Amino acid sequence: MTIHQMQAEILRLKQKQNVCILAHSYQAREILEIADFTGDSFQLSLKAASAPQSRMLLCGVRFMAETVKILSPEKQVLLANGAAGCPMAEQMDKALIRQVKERYPDYTVVAYINTTAELKTLCDVCVTSSSAVDICRKLPDKRILFIPDCNLGDYVAKQVPDKEFKLLSGGCPIHARVHAVQSAESSFIIGTEVSIVEHLSYQCPDKRFYPLSKNLICPNMKLTSLPDVYRALQGGGEEIHLDKETLCKARVCIDRMLELG
Numbered sequence: 001m002t003i004h005q006m007q008a009e010i011l012r013l014k015q016k017q018n019v020c021i022l023a024h025s026y027q028a029r030e031i032l033e034i035a036d037f038t039g040d041s042f043q044l045s046l047k048a049a050s051a052p053q054s055r056m057l058l059c060g061v062r063f064m065a066e067t068v069k070i071l072s073p074e075k076q077v078l079l080a081n082g083a084a085g086c087p088m089a090e091q092m093d094k095a096l097i098r099q100v101k102e103r104y105p106d107y108t109v110v111a112y113i114n115t116t117a118e119l120k121t122l123c124d125v126c127v128t129s130s131s132a133v134d135i136c137r138k139l140p141d142k143r144i145l146f147i148p149d150c151n152l153g154d155y156v157a158k159q160v161p162d163k164e165f166k167l168l169s170g171g172c173p174i175h176a177r178v179h180a181v182q183s184a185e186s187s188f189i190i191g192t193e194v195s196i197v198e199h200l201s202y203q204c205p206d207k208r209f210y211p212l213s214k215n216l217i218c219p220n221m222k223l224t225s226l227p228d229v230y231r232a233l234q235g236g237g238e239e240i241h242l243d244k245e246t247l248c249k250a251r252v253c254i255d256r257m258l259e260l261g
Contacts, residue, residue, distance in 0.1 A: 006230055007034050013233040020053035021229065022068065024060035030226050031059050042113050042128050045071045057232055059224050061085055062240075066117040069240045070250050081224040082238030092148045092168065097122050100145065104166055108141040111253060112149045117242055121249035123147075125256040133159045135260045 001009075011034055014021055022044040023035035032038050037047040041064040048056045049071045056077045058065040065079040097119060101109065111123035112132070120126065127135050129152060136144060136156050143164045146153035150167040157165035231237070242250075 003030050003226065006226055010034050010226075010230055010233060013230075014057070017055065017233060018053050019055045019057050019233065020048065020051045021057045022048055022059065022064075024064060027059050027224060028222075028226070031224065031229060034226075034229070035059065040128070041067060044068065048072050048075070048077075057229065057237065059229060063114060063116050065240045066242065066250075067113065067254070069242050070117060070120070070247055070254060073242075073247050077240040078232055078237040079240060080228045080232045080237050084223040092119060094118055094122060097147065100166075100168065104143070104145055107143045107145040107166055108139055109145045109147065110136060110139075111147050112152055113257075115148060117246055117250045119147075120253050121246055123253040125260065126253045127257060127261075131257065131261045132156045135257060136160050136163065138260045139163075 021035045023031050023038045025038055025040060037044055044064060045067040048068045054075055056068055056075055057080060058068055059080045061084045062079060065077055069077040109123045111120060111126050113126050113128050125135060132152060133156050137160050145166045147168055153165060153167040
């Protein structure tokens with residue numbers, strides 16, 4: 001079966017089974033082409049919540065599928081490749097954060113959206129990379145414990161100097177941000193995951209994009225293949241299950257983010 005034949009069959013199956021395919025921007029081009037929605041992790045969870053389909057198929061990593069489930073608990077959520085995790089999201093657990101909270105009880109816990117559902121149950125508010133500064137400014141609290149990405153936390157702390165930040169050693173070895181579409185420049189060095197170079201080349205064919213390093217590859221994102229998506233529609237993939245307590249507690253920090261953001 002060729003790529004185009006497999007894509008056609010995926011499109012047929014998702015229509016027949018009332019499935020919405022969500023693909024993170026780091027996915028391969030052939031996956032983005034058959035997705036109903038593409039974007040970053042939180043954008044996908046919002047799209048899933050408003051989508052009419054009852055089944056969601058996430059092409060990305062586990063914490064993203066968990067966030068989809070938190071915002072759409074009544075829907076079936078499948079992760080195309082169950083082995084796709086996220087080192088940043090999984091590097092801190094509840095035991096560690098409980099200890100830190102006991103040490104700094106008067107600090108508001110702000111979590112980057114790239115965290116597990118379990119960890120979100122201990123957080124006061126979530127943020128995305130684009131909303132972190134604004135939300136931290138709006139918080140009435142003067143002391144903030146920012147997890148897990150210390151690089152993003154350090155950036156936010158410099159933008160909000162009137163508040164005191166505590167950062168833990170954590171973060172993604174690959175992740176960075178880039179905005180090139182609206183720029184008047186013609187050439188760009190891209191310092192994020194190399195798949196973005198390919199996607200930007202399609203989006204802006206008149207511009208040239210160069211990877212900062214060929215080693216900037218997220219292996220977990222690359223675990224998901226087009227055959228994984230095909231198999232998930234044939235009974236494969238992994239269904240995401242979260243207990244009621246986790247769903248309720250993890251939802252609190254996301255709702256706070258929506259309230260402030």
